[in-house]
Amino acid sequence: MVVTGLSGAGKSSVLRALEDLGFEAIDNPPLRVVGELTAGAATAPVAIGIDARRPDFDGMAAERVVAELRQRPDLEVTLFYLIAEDDVLLRRYTETRRRHPLAPQGRVSDGIALERALLEPLGASADIVLDTSPLTPAELRAMIEAQFGSDNQGAMTVGIVSFSYTRGLPREADLVFDVRFLRNPHYVDTLRPLTGQDAAVDAYVAADPDFGAFWSRMTGLLDALLPRYVREGKKYLTIAFGCTGGRHRSVAVAERMGAHLHAQGWRATVVHREIWKAAAPAVGAPRQEPPPDAAATTAQVR
Template sequence: MTPRRVVLVTGLSGAGRSSILRVLEDLGYEAVDNPPLTLTEELVSRGDRPVAIGVDARSRGFDADIVLSTLERLRLNQGLRPELVFAYADEAALLRRFTETRRRHPLAPGGRVVDGIAQEMALTAPLREVADLVIDTSDTPLPALRRQIESRFASDRLGVTVSLMSFGYPHGLPREADLVFDARFLRNPHYDPYLRPKTGLDEEVAAYVEADPDFAIFFGQIEAMLRLLLPRFAQEGKKYVTIAVGCTGGRHRSVRIVEKLASHMRSLCLGNTGLDMRAWQVTVAHRELLKAGVVNASPPETISFQAQEA
């Protein structure tokens, strides 16, 4: 019998916790927001649907230690598969969101928003440290957040979800990344006036990047590393791997490498590992292009890895 999923969603006010709950509800989860903590286990015991429960500093009786002890008791039940998701955003992003919505911070209703943010960060720090998934929404558009939640919680797949992401270094490393590759040493299309306004999704940019004499070597070494690491991740029970490729602007070189990786994932021979690789999934996201409003037309793709005979 497959354990029933129970997702506790917590995090900072304004960081997207409610949006995550709505996505989970759309996926068929029974979603309950901010119930008294003492009722959490009773709510989980009812029904047979997967459950998503929102918990934050506004919850009656909120205490990080109580949340953690509740989570530990749920994990003792072999019929359940509990996970803790923490929604985070940096102070600048939270301040901007509270300013745009003109809302008061729930922990500082009569004071400064920045003080409420600091207080909430301190209160929830123990939860962030042990969360199964920390989602940094500082620069994440809602469609990208939805795809991230769907790829992890839509169903119980046999294999691993591999998330490929391009990004620009000046905007910070993706906090969710398991592996990061730096493409800044490749020649930069930004300095070509014709290529500058284009992106790594365009054929001209792709050809320019791949014409670098070191591109083929670099790309081949990335593939070789993935052939080694992905089966080992799966053997250790890891279900989600985020592979990030960065360049200076996050528009040209990293985008091209991520697109090429996505197209090559199907042909990667991962060796005779004894793993069932029929339901591995790959998703693609271009962080800086999403922020700039460039449409990312690469939907999640279910791929089949063929094990190589020894």
């Protein structure tokens, strides 16, 4: 396992979680010795952290090292790339009062931009890309344990993400479903302050005349595709559901999909990227804004 990504996105947390799962974890070794460090992989899995902290770091050279590892018949190599939104990374650095390793005397935003550019070759060839923006450290650890724990080796984990189209597509998504065609609970005063996790919103969405046909065809498609992905050796699949605000329709459908996949025996995690955003108040209700760190503290993951 090669773990890389942006500083502040959770690479150290992932390496610690893998170490607790039995991996021999090695953080940021010189690129020239990475091949030698995999010699013990025959007896125990190895997790190697690669990042841009070294003064002579070269993203293209790092990608070539990973490509050489992939060519070895004695290794099964997974490149795990961690990302996060710029505003989330800025908040994490502010909260911890750390300096960015690539901008020790300058602005954190400059270090983030430089690191994105340096790591671009690794990100382009990654097997798994995970956006940790909505995840707490505990939630990130739980996802790593679910995917790479010894009881789950060789199986595939399905990540389900709900999102708002106004904030862009999830970059880690493999399959994207647009559910904006369903009638919108936002325009119902009693439902607007709720989310798709509330039974009333779920029932409203499911009562849409076109929901039944959409659901049966979508689940039929996924039930056929998922075993084929496993057969092709895929370890992680991300399915994204998007609506306008990311609080009602996409959340309700994502929750239903999580329950459906669990019932089918799949390991599935559900993440709601925008559920923390303040909802428009019902008529006559005072407007309440979310706390500044709500994205980090209340994003829902299972």
